[in-house]
Amino acid sequence: MSDNIKVTIDNITVEVPNGTTILEAARMVGGDVAPITMCYYSKLKGSGGKCRTCLVEVSKGSEKDPRPMPKLVASCRTGVMDGMEVKSMTSERVKDAREGVTEFLLLNHPLDCPVCDQAGECHLQDLSYEQGKQGTRTDFTRRTFAPEDLGPYIQLHMNRCIMCFRCVYTAEQLTEQREHGVLDRGDHARISTCISKALEHDFIGNVIDVCPVGALTDKTFRFKNRVWFTKPVDAHRNCTNPKCCGEVRLWMRGKEVFRVTARKDEWGEVATASNGETGWICNECRFEKKDTADWIIEGPSRIQRTSVIAQGHYAGTVGTAGKSEKLIDKVIGKEPIYTLDIHKVSEVDNPNVHLSQIAGPAHSTDFKHDIKDR
Ligand code: SF4
Ligand code: FES
Helix, strand or coil: CCCEEEEEECCEEEEEECCCEHHHHHHHHCHHHCCCCCCCCCCCCCCCCCCCCCEEEEEECCCCCCCCCCCCEEHHHCECCCCEEEECCCCHHHHHHHHHHHHHHCCCCCCCHHHCCCCCCCHHHHHHHHHCCCCCCCCCCCCCCCCEEECCCEEECHHHCCCCCHHHHHHHHHCCCCCEEEECCHHHCEEEECCCCCCCCCCCCHHHHHCCCCCEEECCCCCCCCHHHCEEEEEECCCCCCCCCCEEEEEEECCEEEEEEECECCCCCECECCCCCECCCCHHHHHHCCCHHHCEEEEECCCCCCCHHHCCCCCCCCCCHHHHHHHHCCCCCCCCHHHCCHHHHCCCCCCCCCHHHCCCCCCHHHHCCCHHHC
């Protein structure tokens, strides 16, 4: 007998193995149905439950007990039940709650995106654009910390930290000895090494990749370039470290390698490597191999088409967003913005208008037609 159970999220039913969380089920549906996660990281045991950006509404508990759950629940920490019905992007309550959570996460955030190395690949930036509110209801002084050196390669900007704990789990699960953690409690809580001890383990560089904001930055790259001016290229080398997969993403400008990172999947997490393991990379690959001769180049990376990094980058896309047109027929309620079909709303794609036959430059009057006819 199959152990699979059925769960319906935003009116799309999927079958998932027993024990799956709502978030993982929503990721199987894909697109905007899957909530943005700021603390959950599928590759890190114990992560999740800290940020509340993944709140969803359970409108039917299960087939056996169909009562709705009275409060919104964190989807990364709530398991699905057979017959459960969940609202994610179709719930007004969820929208309102996520706006509140985003406002809360930004309460102490310095909003220094113009000078932050994470700009262009920052999950908090995405969250505030997609699910945040314009403006804030608070005007008190934000808490500030001096930048802190965490060893030779990593710089901590505690002002930007959202206390997601991902870096702590990474250090705990990838290195033999964790040397940093969360000090103090409440609004005094902060990430630090107890006596500013250096983080020296050969896998500690992975904390930079898991940090959803620009709190942990790569000292070999910081302030050198904006990510959207660099071109991501997949490459590998035969790394001698047995725990390192050696499969990386080089961020290049011309022939120069500005930065080396692990490869990311469609959820912004370190992707699974070709050996089936999570593609964590060692410090040597990340910080010391900045020459193209060190690498066997595979080709341009596939990145999200919605990313600013996709500018002038034509290597295709990753993710489920491309399938969204199929999903939208089944979703009742709010239409996700990403499924906007530009050809239905734009006036400048009339197939009967041939630009080569228009004398001089084309004007909007050349395209005037009733778009409902299409
Ligand atoms: S430094 Fe980054 S990864 Fe670590 S808790 Fe803060 S936001 Fe999370
Ligand atoms: S992703 Fe679920 S609480 Fe943070």
